[in-house]
Amino acid sequence: MRIRATVAAVTGALALSAFAVPAAQAADAGSAYRSDAARTVSHSASGKTAFTATTADDDLGVTFSNFKIAAAIKVGTTNHVSTTVTYTMTHGADYVLGSDDFANGPFLYKGSSSDTADNMLFGDAPADCTATSATTASCKGLIDVYPGDDELLNSDAGTWSAGALALQYSTGDGSVQDGLGKTNVQRYSKLTVNAAPEPVKKGKTVTVTGKLSRANWEDHAYHGYTGQSVKLQYRAKSSSTYTTLKTVKTDSTGNLKTTTTATADGYYRFSFAGTTTTPSVSAAGDYVDVQ
Known part of the structure; x- marks a missing residue:
């Protein structure tokens, strides 16, 4: 998959060492979240252990629903573009909402699934979530696009699918859910x-x-x-x-x-x-x- 160069370059021992920093520091670093989110999805596709995608009854017990995103995202040649995404997150007792050890957010992928995506787009920071019950939360996050950083090819224009992910910094566990919605990423x-x-x-x-x-x-x-x-x-x-x-x-x-x-x-x-x-x-x- 093609993702921003600063994210894609983080591989091997460097990728594993990223999870050794204190959880609070990791959660505070917006640019680090983008890298962590990308690895969560890429590891789910490869089946590796660090931030591996799982099912609804995984260690995190996280699923997503009521996903809402704009019908289209208009992207020019250089300016940073953000679009707001809202959704409901359902989680088990092991996922502590508001903890520095946990994060979640939306993502977009070009292709039939995130496992085989040609390209992906993430947010710079985790979503903000407000508890609506002991096991549910209302969340709002961003998809951030940087066309000046060569994130997109002209062939990427058109329909993209949406998903959401959750991760735990201290354990490397992660959840990824595809097929939550669609949007058109368009050439301004x-x-x-x-x-x-x-x-x-x-x-x-x-x-x-x-x-x-x-x-x-x-x-x-x-x-x-x-x-x-x-x-x-x-x-x-x-x-x-x-x-x-x-x-x-x-x-x-x-x-x-x-x-x-x-x-x-x-x-x-x-x-x-x-x-x-x-x-x-x-x-x-x-x-x-x-x-």
Whole structure:
């Protein structure tokens, strides 16, 4: 699996020695939690003993339910992105909520299961949990994404599955549960528009140009999104509602160009409905004075 380089590099004796630090220190270190969470899932896939995934009647006695995550996570080229996840954690008496020795949190994986995931995303810190009974807790955690650190390839855009994990620092025990939800991790999109000439005589032609682009996670720049259907929309000066005039497609570099007839003062914009890999976006309206 591909995970952030600072996590993936921790292997062998170094990975085992990480669990020898005092539990309080481990719990206090947010960056350490990300590494520990990654090892919890990777060890569950390999069947090793340190932080091995187990079932509902494992040593930790932890399961997760009522998992809620945003339908989409929009990720640009460099900026850190966080999305909030909530869920219910059910645990046995051996899991002491609030103890520095225990932690839990959500994760995302690209693929059919975390055992065979192509890529995974974690939070920087454990989830915050509030007890709702002796054996249940309401939890809130984050998924943190760093596209500038090469966490993602363009092929990673699309549907990801969600899971949650629990771990105990002092024993190396861990629980991993897949299949709790789904979200789309999307390449952030941009859309521009320019309508000309300004002003224009009524009944004359207005030429509308623009460009649809999206984040490239591999070179950290924005490039044209080609062959996409985009709507040209118009809003009269006195109205608050846009109506669709026609649909046009982006060219080989993501550019748009079309014409329409000037009827009255108003705003022109392009609007893109989005895809699984790329979020919807609408350009800010460009005002044209019709004389």
